[in-house]
Amino acid sequence: MNLKEPLDQLAVPPTQFTRHLKFPDPASIRVYDDTLRDGEQMPGVAFSPEQKLELAQLLSDMGVHVIDPAFPAVSESDRKALQLIVQAQRRGTIRKDIEILAMCRSLKEDIDAVADTVTAVGANPDDVSVLVLSTLSDLHLKYKLGKTLLRRDGLPEDQWLTRPVGYYREQNLGLITHAIRYARKRGFSRVEFAAEDASRSDVSYGEVWAKACVEAGGTRMCFSDTCGVFTPEAVDHYIPRLVKVLGPVPMTAHFHNDFGLGAINTVRAISHGALYAGVTANGIGERAGNTPLHEFVMVLKMLYGVELPGFRYDLLTELRRKIERYSGVPLQPHEPIVGEGVFKHESGIHTAAIAIHPAIYQFIAEEAVGGEQRFVFGKHSGAAAVESVLAKHVKTLHEHGVEVSPELVKRILDRVKSLREETLPERGYPxxxxxxxxxxxxxxxxxxxxxxxxxxxxxxxxxx
Structure with a gap:
């Protein structure tokens, strides 16, 4: 049924409470997909080079702006995947304007591995970007990276615990800036400098670190909420200050999802001027995963009114299914936006209302994300759902001499409920x-x- 009044007059839209927020021009917001590298770090997940190529092509068709497919220094499989994707872009099966990025530690040999991988197939280092990994929190600096920094400074490891955090901060600046300069020397014009555990760091040190990285030739900062502890309030504390320090150099918001806040934190960071949104398909990644791509783009569009130009929202469900098949990790049926069950309805109250107009119980139209609305019949079903199905198949019923009537609907409904009771397992589904x-x-x-x-x-x- 068509509504007589505009929907916004009948139901207060969520954008009424968010439209005052200032966002960058939607055309400047970049979806930065980490599925094929950071997402693959989910325990047990491993994509073949050919699968990475296929997924990269789908991500390209969808309209993402950056793809991070590989860590070449650690695996022959990753080197092959990077080569396949670079070659596909040169052939035109992956968009020419998409940025292909590879990860490195702040090590000469890691940077060399990326350069050697792409030149081996006739490409140039300038055809890809490199992400050079560093860290910001004192916990990481002293207790994860500390011995490496001591060795680099020519000092014995037995000084590890006695050295103050200030020493490690200073040494860390030298490590990352040297790596950035070396990457530029190797021919990479796009060098992202990534700060692990930035969300638990001293923001004042982060400002010093960011300035040093830009002066060394870094072209984008990646701010990582490595342990997924960010809140919107913490985003407000860190991101504006660092965006201001960076000036024209853009920032990536790379947030993990340990408390289920990845998407809303990323949207918040974008509102503060972080132009690149780090996401993974299906939210796969270490521990509780990364900011889910589907959540970020749909929250931004539906709740904040910011639609990304050219983005194929209708491919989100197709992407979900392909990632499930290749990763072996299914999403929960009630996963927001793309879950297999989010457009299925059983309750009689709901199905009766949906039959009048879907907006009564669905804020997202299923076709907008490539989903399908279906009625499921069971103990909670009502007559309206049965009537709706029979109406869709009335021609078939008439061909068999069956006339739809209230009595027929009641008999079907009674039988549906008894069948569901009969098939309900006593022990559940162990x-x-x-x-x-x-x-x-x-x-x-x-x-x-x-x-x-x-x-x-x-x-x-x-x-x-």
Whole structure:
């Protein structure tokens, strides 16, 4: 049914409470997809080079602006994936304007690995970007990176715990700026400088670090909420100050999702001028994953009124399904926006209202994200849903001499409820759940398998 009045007159739109916020020009906002590299770091997930190429092509079709597919220094598979994607872009099967990026640690050999990987297939370092990894929190600087910084300074490791954090801060500046300069020397014109655990760092040190990276030739900062502890209030504390320091140099908001706040924090960061939104398809990634791509783009569009020009929102469900197939990790059916069940309805109250107009119980139209609305029939079903289905198939029913009537609808509804009661398992679904978790735990090698491999390796050494 068509509504007589405009929908916004009947239901207060969420943008009424957000339209006062200032966002950058939508054409300047960039979707920075980390699925193929950071997302792949989800335990047990591994994409083949060919799968990465196929996913990169879908992401290109969707309209993302940056793809991070590889960490070439750590794996031959990643080197191959980067080469396939670079070659596809040169052929035109991946958009020419999409930025392809590869990750490095702040090490000469890591930067060389990216350069050598792309030149091996006739490309130039300038055809890709590099992300050079650093860190910002004192916890990371002293206790994760500390020994590396001491060795680089020619000092013994036994000074590790006695050295103050100020020493590690200063050494860290030298490490990252040297890496940026070396990357520029190797021919990379786009060098992103990434700050791990920036959300738990001293923002004043972050300002010093960012200035030094820009002066060394860095072209974009990646601010990482590595442990997913950011709140919108913390975003307000960090991001405006660093955006101001960076000036014309853009920032990536790379947030993890440990408290389910990745999307809203990323939107908040964009409102403060961080132009690049770091996301992963299906939100895959370490621990609780990264900011989900589908949540970020739809929250930005539907709740804040910021639509990204040229972005194919209608491919979100297709992407969800492809990531599930290749990762082996299914999303929960009630996953916001793209879950298999978010456009399915069973309750009689809901289905009756949906039959009048979907907006009564659905704020997102299923076709907007490539989904499908369906009625599911069970103990909660009502007559309206049955009538709706019969109306869609009335021609078939008439061909078989069946006339739709209230009595027929009631008989069907009674039978539906009895069938559902008959098929309801008394013990729930333990076998199905056990099978699901066996499959999930089988995605990677277990600790027990590592011990077995150690024993096998020891046996081989004894033989030789």
């Amino acid at each position: 076998e199905a759940m056990d099978a699901h978790y066996r499959q999930y735990y089988g995605l990677g090698l277990s600790e027990e398998r590592i011990v077995e491999l150690a024993l096998e390796a020891a046996d081989k050494r004894r033989v030789f």
